[in-house]
Structures are given as C-alpha cells and as structure tokens.
Amino acid sequence: MNRSAVDLWFMEEVLPLEAALTGYLRRKWREANEIPDLRQEIYTRVYEAATVAIPELTKPFLFMTARNLLIDRARRAQVVSIETVIDLEDLDVADTVPDPERNAVGREAVRLLQAAINRLPPRCREVTLLRKVHGLPQRDVARRMGISESTVEQQVAKGVRLIADAMADIAPEPIARRLGRARKAGRS
Amino acid sequence: MIEHDPIEEQAARWLARQDAGPLNAAAKAGFDAWLATSTRHRVTYLRLEAAWRRADHLRSPGQATTLPLPPTDAPPAPWRRWPARRAARWATMTAAAAAVLLLVLPLVDEWDWPFAAGQKFSTGVGDRYTAHLQDGSQIELNTNTRLRASVDQTAREVRLDKGEAFFEVVHDDKHPFVVISGDLRIVDVGTKFSVRRDGDKLEVVVAEGAVLVEDMAHPNDVPPTLVTQSMAAVAQPKAIRKSSRSEEQIREALGWRHGTLVFTDRPLREVAAEFNRYNRKQLVVPAEGPMGDIRIGGSFEATNVDAFARLLHSGFGLKVIDDGREIRISN
Numbered sequence: 001m002n003r004s005a006v007d008l009w010f011m012e013e014v015l016p017l018e019a020a021l022t023g024y025l026r027r028k029w030r031e032a033n034e035i036p037d038l039r040q041e042i043y044t045r046v047y048e049a050a051t052v053a054i055p056e057l058t059k060p061f062l063f064m065t066a067r068n069l070l071i072d073r074a075r076r077a078q079v080v081s082i083e084t085v086i087d088l089e090d091l092d093v094a095d096t097v098p099d100p101e102r103n104a105v106g107r108e109a110v111r112l113l114q115a116a117i118n119r120l121p122p123r124c125r126e127v128t129l130l131r132k133v134h135g136l137p138q139r140d141v142a143r144r145m146g147i148s149e150s151t152v153e154q155q156v157a158k159g160v161r162l163i164a165d166a167m168a169d170i171a172p173e174p175i176a177r178r179l180g181r182a183r184k185a186g187r188s
Numbered sequence: 189m190i191e192h193d194p195i196e197e198q199a200a201r202w203l204a205r206q207d208a209g210p211l212n213a214a215a216k217a218g219f220d221a222w223l224a225t226s227t228r229h230r231v232t233y234l235r236l237e238a239a240w241r242r243a244d245h246l247r248s249p250g251q252a253t254t255l256p257l258p259p260t261d262a263p264p265a266p267w268r269r270w271p272a273r274r275a276a277r278w279a280t281m282t283a284a285a286a287a288v289l290l291l292v293l294p295l296v297d298e299w300d301w302p303f304a305a306g307q308k309f310s311t312g313v314g315d316r317y318t319a320h321l322q323d324g325s326q327i328e329l330n331t332n333t334r335l336r337a338s339v340d341q342t343a344r345e346v347r348l349d350k351g352e353a354f355f356e357v358v359h360d361d362k363h364p365f366v367v368i369s370g371d372l373r374i375v376d377v378g379t380k381f382s383v384r385r386d387g388d389k390l391e392v393v394v395a396e397g398a399v400l401v402e403d404m405a406h407p408n409d410v411p412p413t414l415v416t417q418s419m420a421a422v423a424q425p426k427a428i429r430k431s432s433r434s435e436e437q438i439r440e441a442l443g444w445r446h447g448t449l450v451f452t453d454r455p456l457r458e459v460a461a462e463f464n465r466y467n468r469k470q471l472v473v474p475a476e477g478p479m480g481d482i483r484i485g486g487s488f489e490a491t492n493v494d495a496f497a498r499l500l501h502s503g504f505g506l507k508v509i510d511d512g513r514e515i516r517i518s519n
Contacts, residue, residue: 007230011237011238015234027447027489036193044226110245110246112310113242113246119307119320131207132240132246138208138209139208139209156208157201157203158200160239160240161196164235164240
C-alpha cells in the first residue's frame with residue numbers, strides 16, 4: 001500500500017497514544033463494550049481532519065476530538081446524567097495523560113506484550129511466536145507446525161487483532177519508574 | 189474474546205495475507221479498493237499493521253543471544269516449554285544438530301515465558317486491567333497491582349504480590365482456585381471475592397459464595413476461617429478477624445471496579461490515603477490536628493484528585509496548594 005504523509009502521521013503520532021486514549025475512554029464512558037467503536041470513530045475523525053491539515057500538536061487534538069465525540073454521544077443518548085456531561089466538559093484532558101515513549105518499546109511494554117501473547121489461544125500463540133519472535137516466514141511456520149499455510153494465515157489474522165487489543169492496555173511508563181525502580185519492580 | 193467487528197475482521201485478513209507474501213495484481217487492486225471505500229477501513233488497517241510491526245520488538249537483535257533452532261524434523265512445539273534459564277542447557281544438547289536457522293531470543297534475562305512462571309499481570313498507578321484466564325475465571329486488577337497466575341489442567345494458583353484484585357472464579361471441585369498472598373492462602377468455594385494487600389495485611393471481601401482463609405505460617409495458632417457472602421476478613425500474621433458487611437458496604441468496597449471511590453462518613457486522613465493509591469499526585473493532609481478527622485461522604489472518580497481537592501476548597505473552605513506533584517491541604 002502506498003503510504004501518505006497522513007498515514008505516517010497517524011501511525012507514528014496518533015497510534016502510540018492508544019493506551020492513553022483507551023484509558024481516557026474507560027474513565028469517561030460507562031459502556032465498556034462501546035469503546036472499540038468509539039475509538040475507531042475518533043481515529044476516523046482525526047484522520048479525516050488531518051487530510052485537510054496535519055495538526056501541529058497531536059495529543060491535544062486527539063483528546064479534544066475524543067471529548068467532543070463523547071459529548072455528542074452523551075447528548076444524543078436518551079438518558080444521560082447531567083453529571084456525565086459536566087464531568088466531560090470540566091476536564092482539561094491534554095494534561096491528564098502522560099506522553100508515550102517515542103520510537104521505543106520499553107522493557108515493561110515488552111513484558112506486557114509477552115504476557116499478551118501468552119494469553120493467545122494455543123495454536124494462535126505458537127504461530128505468533130514463530131512468526132514474530134523467531135522471525136520465520138508464514139510458509140516455514142506452516143511446515144514446522146505441520147499445518148496448512150492458509151491455517152497459518154487465519155491464525156495471523158486472529159493474532160494481530162488480539163495483540164492490537166492487548167496493546168491498547170499497554171500504557172506508557174512514568175519516567176521515574178522507567179529509569180529507576182522499573183527493573184526491580186518487574187521481577188519478583 | 190475478539191469483538192465482532194466486520195471491518196476489523198476484513199482488515200486482519202488483508203494484513204495476514206500480505207504477511208504471507210506480496211499480493212498479486214488482482215489482489216492488490218482489491219485491497220486498494222477496500223482501503224478506498226472508507227476512512228474507517230484505512231484507520232482500522234493501519235492500527236493492526238502498527239500493532240503487528242510493534243510485535244517485532246520482541247525480536248531485538250541488539251541485545252540478543254543467538255541459538256540454533258532444532259532441525260525441522262524435530263517434534264513440533266518444543267518452544268512452548270523453553271524458559272530462559274534452561275536455554276543454555278538446551279543449547280548444549282542441540283549444539284551437535286545442524287543449525288539451519290537462527291533463533292533470536294531478546295532480553296534474555298526477562299525471557300521466562302511462555303509458562304515458566306505462569307502469566308504475570310500488573311497495573312500502574314491509576315490503571316485497571318481485566319485478565320481472562322484459560323479456565324474461564326477472571327481477575328480484575330485494581331491500581332498499582334501485581335500478580336502471577338498459574339492456571340492449567342492440574343492446578344489453579346494466583347500469587348498476589350501487591351495491590352488489590354477482584355476474582356470471579358469458575359468453580360471446579362477437583363481443582364480449587366487458590367490465591368496466595370504472603371503467608372496467607374485463600375481457597376475459593378464457588379466465588380466472587382476481592383483481595384487487597386497492604387504489606388502483610390490482607391483484606392478479603394466476599395461478594396458471592398465463600399472462601400476459606402488460612403494462615404500457612406501459623407497453622408496451629410490460627411484455624412482456617414470460612415468467610416461467606418457479605419462478609420469480610422482482615423488477616424494479619426497470627427490473626428484473622430471476620431466481620432459482616434452490608435450490601436451497600438460491599439458495593440462501596442468494590443466501587444473501584446468502575447473507577448469510583450465511595451465513602452460513607454470516612455475521616456479525611458483515610459480518604460486521602462485512598463486517593464493516593466490511584467494518583468501520582470499525592471494529597472497531603474497534616475498528620476497532627478483535627479483536619480484529618482473531617483468526615484467525608486460521597487462518590488468520587490478515583491483518578492480525578494484535582495476535582496476532590498477543589499471540593500475540599502469550595503465545600504470545606506480548606507486551603508489547597510497544588511505544586512503539580514503534591515496537593516497540600518491546610519486551614
């Protein structure tokens with residue numbers, strides 16, 4: 001696929017904020033099962049806005065978009081407590097979430113990612129391990145596991161969705177912990 | 189569980205197909221047309237692609253140790269049981285085998301998965317996370333919590349290293365679900381319950397069913413205590429105290445599952461300590477003097493300590509000084 005400047009901006013600037021965005025949506029929106037849909041809608045809105053002009057500051061823009069969407073949805077909902085709307089409007093979102101680690105996946109994130117892969121269903125986990133950790137191409141994964149290439153492809157399709165969802169929970173580490181106690185805390 | 193989302197399903201299929209190898213002309217035209225259909229298709233695909241690429245960080249050659257893969261006619265799936273500490277021995281064993289491919293193990297010192305020590309789950313300050321175990325049981329982790337779960341066909345054991353968690357256990361007579369924290373052991377008898385650890389003090393609140401609490405270090409001094417629905421137990425070394433809880437008190441104790449702190453007539457000193465579990469920005473209430481005894485009631489968003497401080501100011505006329513790291517309360 002040909003990548004545009006907007007694609008790159010979206011992947012490098014917006015997606016690393018997903019853990020923070022998901023956390024924000026969870027705190028502000030009671031219906032947990034609606035969060036993936038809200039998130040995709042927010043992504044669609046920021047992407048479309050960026051095709052006109054890429055915003056200078058991604059984080060405030062993303063969270064402003066999120067907040068506006070939540071207010072829209074809350075107002076449209078049949079029953080909504082006044083409290084919810086006030087709470088949404090009250091919050092200066094841009095300051096409440098930490099910056100993500102830039103271009104780096106910290107040790108803690110790697111650990112959480114490993115944990116996420118551990119939770120995959122057995123066959124899917126094995127395909128993912130061979131493909132991503134051991135770096136085997138799909139064809140070799142199939143041969144090694146004695147399953148068909150199309151089965152491997154199906155497992156990849158399943159694994160990528162589960163991994164993407166797991167990453168939505170991998171929040172950036174606060175700097176102090178990352179540099180100092182993080183290692184010790186990670187082992188037990 | 190994967191949510192049913194047709195667009196994401198299609199995006200995942202396109203991604204898996206390209207992960208197998210480059211698309212032919214016809215497929216490529218199909219993919220481009222699919223992408224062009226709507227921005228939602230595009231952002232969904234980009235999100236999956238970014239996640240899939242990010243998983244490549246599991247393979248970081250910079251810090252890697254290389255080991256040969258076993259020959260391809262080896263029985264499949266031995267890597268399921270490759271903990272790092274055994275990797276060296278394994279390497280010796282297979283050194284004679286012809287190395288066809290390279291196996292790259294990143295971050296070897298942390299490479300104790302899969303299964304070596306069970307699954308580990310942790311949350312940062314202010315975060316929550318729900319872990320789904322393979323036996324169908326669920327664990328909800330509250331703020332700043334760390335636990336390890338070993339759940340398989342033979343045993344179900346969770347170690348709570350710190351923090352608080354709510355357990356919804358799928359009961360199985362043959363394989364009791366056991367939570368271990370310090371010297372205390374909690375055995376489920378068909379249950380929903382929460383466990384909170386503060387150093388060597390443990391609080392168990394049972395929302396449904398019953399659990400058995402045992403002091404493993406002092407089995408002769410402290411008999412196992414059965415804690416049933418609508419009861420709580422506070423356990424410390426050599427002492428397990430039981431008390432009953434109203435339905436409302438149980439709801440309050442579990443408010444964190446919805447991100448809420450609920451207080452009824454609680455002294456400000458304790459309320460501040462609760463908020464401090466969920467926020468990096470700490471509330472500081474003078475240790476001496478009557479201020480810590482001010483009674484607080486109500487329901488608050490756990491991670492919005494600023495809103496609570498504003499309330500102390502507007503509702504109680506207290507002075508609030510916020511330097512970004514701490515919020516100091518004074519008269």
